[in-house]
Amino acid sequence: MKKLILLFLLLLLTPLVYSQTCCSGGVPLSSNLGLPVGEAKTFQLAMTYDLNVLETLKTGSQRLADDSRSRKTHSGIFEVGYSFTDKFSIDGFFSFVRQERAINQFGNTNFSATDGIGDAVLLFKYKVWATEGNKSVFQLGIGPKIPLGAADKTNEIGLTYNADLQPGSGAWDGVLFTQFSHVLGIRPSMSFLATSTYGIKGKNKNYFEVQTYQFGNEFQLSLGLSDRMLVGKSIIDPAVLIQFRNQAPDQIDAVDLPSTGGNWIFVNPSLTYWLTPDISFNVGISLPVFSAITGTQVTPTYRFTTGVFYRIPSKQKQLINF
Amino acid sequence: MKQLAQFACLFLMVFTYACSKDNVTTTGGVTGGNTGNQEWLVPSNEVRDGGPGKDGIPSVDSPNFSSIGQIDFLDPEDLVIAVETAEGVKAYPHPILDWHEIANDELSNGKNLALTYCPLTGTAIGWNNNINGQKTTFGVSGLLYNSNLMPYDRATNSTWSQMSHQCVNGDLIGTEIEPIHLVEMNFNTLREMYPEAQVMNTNTGFNRNYERYPYGDYKTNNTSLIFPVNNSDNRVSNKERVLGVVVNEQVMIYRFNSFKDQSTNVVQNKFIGKDLVVVGSQEKNFLAAYESVLPDGTALTFEAIQGQLPIVMRDNEGNEWDVFGKAISGARKGQTLPEVLNYIGYWFSWAAFNESLEIYN
Numbered sequence: 001m002k003k004l005i006l007l008f009l010l011l012l013l014t015p016l017v018y019s020q021t022c023c024s025g026g027v028p029l030s031s032n033l034g035l036p037v038g039e040a041k042t043f044q045l046a047m048t049y050d051l052n053v054l055e056t057l058k059t060g061s062q063r064l065a066d067d068s069r070s071r072k073t074h075s076g077i078f079e080v081g082y083s084f085t086d087k088f089s090i091d092g093f094f095s096f097v098r099q100e101r102a103i104n105q106f107g108n109t110n111f112s113a114t115d116g117i118g119d120a121v122l123l124f125k126y127k128v129w130a131t132e133g134n135k136s137v138f139q140l141g142i143g144p145k146i147p148l149g150a151a152d153k154t155n156e157i158g159l160t161y162n163a164d165l166q167p168g169s170g171a172w173d174g175v176l177f178t179q180f181s182h183v184l185g186i187r188p189s190m191s192f193l194a195t196s197t198y199g200i201k202g203k204n205k206n207y208f209e210v211q212t213y214q215f216g217n218e219f220q221l222s223l224g225l226s227d228r229m230l231v232g233k234s235i236i237d238p239a240v241l242i243q244f245r246n247q248a249p250d251q252i253d254a255v256d257l258p259s260t261g262g263n264w265i266f267v268n269p270s271l272t273y274w275l276t277p278d279i280s281f282n283v284g285i286s287l288p289v290f291s292a293i294t295g296t297q298v299t300p301t302y303r304f305t306t307g308v309f310y311r312i313p314s315k316q317k318q319l320i321n322f
Numbered sequence: 323m324k325q326l327a328q329f330a331c332l333f334l335m336v337f338t339y340a341c342s343k344d345n346v347t348t349t350g351g352v353t354g355g356n357t358g359n360q361e362w363l364v365p366s367n368e369v370r371d372g373g374p375g376k377d378g379i380p381s382v383d384s385p386n387f388s389s390i391g392q393i394d395f396l397d398p399e400d401l402v403i404a405v406e407t408a409e410g411v412k413a414y415p416h417p418i419l420d421w422h423e424i425a426n427d428e429l430s431n432g433k434n435l436a437l438t439y440c441p442l443t444g445t446a447i448g449w450n451n452n453i454n455g456q457k458t459t460f461g462v463s464g465l466l467y468n469s470n471l472m473p474y475d476r477a478t479n480s481t482w483s484q485m486s487h488q489c490v491n492g493d494l495i496g497t498e499i500e501p502i503h504l505v506e507m508n509f510n511t512l513r514e515m516y517p518e519a520q521v522m523n524t525n526t527g528f529n530r531n532y533e534r535y536p537y538g539d540y541k542t543n544n545t546s547l548i549f550p551v552n553n554s555d556n557r558v559s560n561k562e563r564v565l566g567v568v569v570n571e572q573v574m575i576y577r578f579n580s581f582k583d584q585s586t587n588v589v590q591n592k593f594i595g596k597d598l599v600v601v602g603s604q605e606k607n608f609l610a611a612y613e614s615v616l617p618d619g620t621a622l623t624f625e626a627i628q629g630q631l632p633i634v635m636r637d638n639e640g641n642e643w644d645v646f647g648k649a650i651s652g653a654r655k656g657q658t659l660p661e662v663l664n665y666i667g668y669w670f671s672w673a674a675f676n677e678s679l680e681i682y683n
Contacts, residue, residue: 065529069378105377106461106476112375158366159465162373208370210550255546258538296536 033123033141033177033197035091038083038311046079048307052300056288059296068105069298071164074098075118077307086127091141093121097149097167114153116167120146121175141177145169151204163204163213163250170204171214189228193241196221207252216248216261222268237272243286249294259295264288270305278311363490364483370466370549376474379462380528381424387412387520390513395524395532398510401607402521403437403446405429405504406646411516414439415509418522419446420537421530423471425522426451426459435502436460438484440471441537442548443671444563447484448502453477453494468674469549485675487568487663505645506666507608514606515632515645551674557681560670565602565609566679568663569594573672575681576611578604586626588635590614591682598662599624600682601634601645609666612647612659 035044054071057064076096083089095118103110123143130137149168154160163169176198184190199218207213224241242265249261270284286303293299362369395417396402402413409430419425419439427435434451438460451458458477465472471484480492482499489497512519524532540546544560558564558577565576574593581587581602590599601624602609615621622637632644633651641652647659672679 059531059534062531064531068380069374101375103375103378105380106383108377110376110378110464155371157360159369159371161371164373165371208550252548253545255543256538257548258540259536295538296531296534 033091033093033121033175035079035081035089035309038081038089040083040086042083043312044079044081044083045310045312046077046307048075048077048079048305050075050077051304053302053304054298055301056299057296058291058293058299061290061292064296068103070100070102070104071298072100072102074100086130088127089125091121091123091125091143093123095119095149099165099167101165112155112161112165114150114161114165114167116150116153118149118167119169119173120148122146123175123177125177135183136181138180139178141175141179143175143177145173145175145199145202147171147202147204151207160208163207163215169201169215170206171202173202174200176200187227191226192224193226193239194221194223212251212253214251214254216250218248219246220244224268226272235274237274237280239270239272239284241268241270242266243268259293259297262291262293262297262299264293264300265290266300266303272309278313280309282307282309361491361495363488363495364467364486365552366491368467368550368552369472370469372464372466372549374462374464376464377461378464379421379423381426381459381461382418382422382522382526382528383426383459384527385414385425385427385522386525388523390517390519390521393509393521393523396509396521398508398513399607400509401506402509402512403439403448403504403506404512404516404519405435405437405448405502406648411512411519413512413516413519413521414446415522415532417532417535418524418526420535421532422526422528423462424460424473429502433502436473437504438471438473440484440671442466442540443468443470443485443667443674444541444561445470445485445665445667445671446504446506447487447499447665448504449499450502452500453497466549468551468671469547470671470674485667485671501661501663503646503661504665505608505610507606507645511603511606511608511631547670551670553674553677554670555673555679558669560668562669563666564669564672565600565611565664565666566672567593567598567600567611569596573676573679574598575669575672575679576600576602576609577681578602578607578609580682581609584626585628586631586634588624588626589682590624593680596662597621599635599659601626606631608645609664610645610647611662611664613662614659616657617660 038044052073057066078094081089081091097118098115100113123141125139125141127139147168147170151166151168151170152160153166178196180194182192197220201215201217204213222241222243226237226239229236245264247261249256266286266288268284268286272280272282274280283306288300291299396415401416404411404413407430414425414437420441423439425437429435434457435448436451437448439446456477458475460473460475463472463474463481467483473482478493480489480494483490487499489495566573572594582604585605586603588601597614598611599614600611624635624637627633627636633642634645636642641649641654644650649655649657
């Protein structure tokens with residue numbers, strides 16, 4: 001038990017600062033990181049559609065009665081993971097992003113959009129500690145975010161959109177990841193899950209060709225429970241997470257950009273339906289329950305996520321199973 | 323495996339549907355200029371998308387006013403933009419303009435005012451909303467050139483550059499503004515000068531927190547320029563507010579510290595062939611410039627008047643003039659001094675638009 005408390009404290013003490021663009025839709029890299037712990041020599045695949053909708057105008061924690069602005073980020077995310085051993089694995093995270101901005105004002109709708117390949121993340125994960133049968137697992141991860149996405153998209157007449165509307169960031173980031181899971185003794189089908197990510201944001205040194213843009217560092221901590229239920233012949237995992245997110249202000253030429261950054265708390269209920277022991281379908285939503293933002297921003301209204309997960313069994317296991 | 327393929331197909335269908343935007347109706351034109359006319363009078367590669375998008379910062383098209391005594395959301399040092407009308411002085415507070423950037427208003431003297439204000443350059447310029455005989459209103463295009471506001475007119479969707487003083491893209495390209503004279507001062511000075519003034523109130527039709535400045539420490543942080551500018555000049559701190567007087571596209575700069583000897587101060591000088599008189603006060607936080615030669619050729623010389631605001635100067639004929647350049651007493655009572663385009667802005671913005679600036683010493 002002491003070890004558990006120690007590991008939990010370590011998780012919480014992951015540098016408590018910072019998160020990805022807040023006034024922007026933000027490509028949900030951090031929120032989707034971390035495939036489940038896999039067995040040695042197994043591949044895991046996940047395909048996720050993520051819709052992040054920002055239509056709530058706030059100043060500080062006060063909501064303003066103005067629904068004229070809408071920002072949406074659609075992301076198609078492909079994750080692939082491979083476990084080299086029981087302890088060491090690597091996740092690759094690739095995305096296709098569509099950014100949308102709409103303003104409904106004075107009887108007009110002004111709409112702008114960009115799309116393209118988004119940035120990618122490589123996450124090297126190491127299982128630091130686990131009990132028998134992986135009932136308690138603590139793993140760490142580290143990796144780069146690779147700026148594959150374009151950060152210089154232009155509109156119909158060639159004017160460059162600002163950083164918020166670009167599918168990529170134009171910067172190399174560092175990502176730190178910690179995750180702790182524990183099967184509860186009182187109900188063996190139920191697990192406690194704690195995940196934190198910390199994004200150390202790099203600089204796009206070619207912003208508007210002459211400036212440097214840096215998204216604010218991002219910290220996220222999710223705490224929650226998931227359970228496993230048998231409904232008829234189907235296995236369903238309901239889960240609920242409470243997510244805290246902190247993002248530092250973005251910077252242009254090392255000076256804070258007004259109305260960026262802030263703190264949010266979300267509640268994230270989700271359902272996972274297991275088609276087979278290795279294939280699942282999941283759907284989830286993220287709803288903000290608290291936000292205290294810097295300045296005035298269009299801030300998240302809801303986020304919807306759905307996807308499929310497929311674990312490719314090891315050859316040895318396949319031989320056993322089939 | 324078959325089931326996985328089915329779900330992959332379903333996923334792709336959902337993503338494709340979600341990202342298709344055939345159902346989006348765009349009725350206000352694209353953000354950024356007029357697609358019908360590709361020609362720009364400023365380098366188009368230096369025009370920036372400011373972020374909020376077209377009309378993302380909404381103009382105020384039906385401003386409401388209250389008498390000065392009823393205004394309780396302004397601090398004494400808050401800046402206001404004052405305009406003189408036939409029915410008295412109207413004032414537009416910076417704390418409202420910071421959130422809206424443009425106020426379209428009808429003045430009682432028959433002119434329609436587009437009060438354009440850029441929080442990033444600190445410049446407020448008024449111009450006539452009647453363009454080529456057609457009344458229009460202006461909105462915020464969401465674009466910036468040299469970190470400065472680019473309004474668009476709702477009649478033709480053409481894009482204008484505030485500090486270039488003209489339309490730079492669209493059907494009205496090349497059309498110059500017809501300025502309406504404004505004077506910037508703080509709220510305390512307005513109250514002292516014009517206690518009967520009508521002040522734009524917070525009943526704008528939009529829900530904003532007007533008691534909060536939306537740009538952090540931008541006003542005072544000399545290193546904070548959110549968007550690039552194509553020229554800089556380190557003779558003066560970037561965010562120092564200075565008065566620029568524009569004559570034949572050349573600019574003479576007047577600094578507040580040249581107007582600190584007395585409460586009210588007057589300077590006269592010649593610039594590009596024009597005789598100018600500039601009246602101002604560092605203490606009262608106002609500066610205004612006029613031509614000192616009347617249309618009949620009379621060249622006037624001025625001295626400052628203390629303690630009689632809004633009367634600020636007396637000429638060699640004994641006429642007394644107010645801050646709007648109007649004779650209040652004397653033989654020329656009712657006459658006005660010839661106007662010259664002048665307005666206050668952050669130093670960096672004047673430098674961005676003008677490679678050579680002359681500073682009054």
